[in-house]
Amino acid sequence: MTQAATARAGSAAPGDPAVPGAPGGPVLGAAEFSAIAAIMQSDARIHLSEAKTTLVHSRLSRRLREHGLTDFRNYVRLVQSDPQERAAMVVALTTNHTHFFREAHHFDHFRATAVPWLQQRARSGPVRIWSAGCSSGEEVHTIAMCLLGESRQVPGWLRSADLRLLATDIAPHVVESTSRGIYSATTVEPVPTAYREAWMRRFGADYQMADEARALVTAKVLNLFDPWPMRQRYDVIFCRNVMIYFDDQAKAELEARFVDLLAPGGYLYIGHSERLIGPAAARMRACGHTIYQKEAT
Ligand SMILES: C[S@@+](CC[C@H](N)C(=O)[O-])C[C@H]1O[C@@H](n2cnc3c(N)ncnc32)[C@H](O)[C@@H]1O
Structure with a gap:
């Protein structure tokens, strides 16, 4: 020093x-x-x-x-x-910057590639998605809106699916914000109009995520380096703009745990300035900028 x-x-x-x-x-x-x-x-x-x-x-x-x-x-x-x-x-000392539809190419890929796959998987079992380091919930609610689609009707496949979105963060105040799902008019600006009209409701001067979106999400306080409570494999993990704060050893450990948790064929989305650096990278296939798929075997 x-x-x-x-x-x-x-x-x-x-x-x-x-x-x-x-x-x-x-x-x-x-x-x-x-x-x-x-x-x-x-x-x-x-x-x-x-x-x-x-x-x-x-x-x-x-x-x-x-x-x-x-x-x-x-x-x-x-x-x-x-x-x-x-x-x-x-x-x-955590940095909680986030916004709706951040790194839009992830959500283009998610809608075009992951959602059809999840739809298939939902026919035979539970579907689990994790927003790890969720901050105030814009990320997980963006995922929810991508699943719900642009029309005001919950899609049929989703109505009958056992699908849950887990959102976790080390900071209790942002987890609380995620659960409330209330955002200022400025915060919701990046949300395309069709999604906003379908899945957000006026809440005084603010907006609140519609019940259908909030019902999909469970928000919890979790330090990523503590034991994880999940008992089943996850299909999709978003851990974006979180690992940049960790040293290389911590990043490699976390990557390995994410890859272990993912179901074969599952997707991992990381932040725009991040890349997989540990041995876990060998078990993942790059399928877009900062998007990885776990080998199916
Ligand atoms: C910059 S925000 C990223 C939010 C969102 N993923 C995005 O990309 O927009 C980083 C978040 O990681 C959380 N975080 C940092 N260290 C953590 C840890 N050890 N365990 C869990 N969350 C952590 C912070 O509290 C913060 O909310």
Whole structure:
């Protein structure tokens, strides 16, 4: 850790470069940054490089204020002794950016290729889809709308299918948002009109996902590095823009678990800047940009 990890000029050590922030505010020193980074690594496998110093400083300054603390040394002591604050810190340092129909080519592929396959599978058994690292639910509700289609009628095959969408995230507040399925008018802008008219209802100034869409979704808090509760194979997994926060070992472990969980022929969608890096890649066939299919045998 270099001096660059010391944020805010206030009471920084002589020679420490200033990182943007109000003069006299709390200083994030190198030792405190290292302690915070170590907790993120052990609890969520999120890798924080020194380049994230300003981000850590700004996200955690609010938590310091909430606890009436004026310096990071005491905040780190608090986090080390209070599991609840430790969990709150991990959540505060997650990045929850998402939007409806993000990376539209995934949903083009999903509609054209995965949905017909799922339709077939639904005839003989359950169908399971997972949005892993779902944030506030735009991803899982996009998947739900792609399954429901553009007309206002639930398709016949879906009515009789045992089909469930699981949405999970480490951050409880976004899981709560996923369950509520309420989004501002600005948030729903990327949703094509036909889908919006079919599967969203006005909710004051906002929109709420229609009951038919919400009924498909179960949202749960889950740290991806904890044991998973699923007892059956999954047909489709979306884990997009989540693995970028992990180190290579964590990515490889997670990929292997996803591939193990997938049914033969199942699909894995990952984020636009991600790629499979571990041995699990050998068990998957690339079938589009950041889209993989598990070998059928
Ligand atoms: C940038 S969002 C991606 C949301 C959505 N998948 C998308 O692509 O639009 C990343 C999400 O991963 C979650 N996350 C980060 N580390 C996690 C972990 N160890 N276990 C579960 N979720 C995690 C964060 O809380 C955040 O909501």
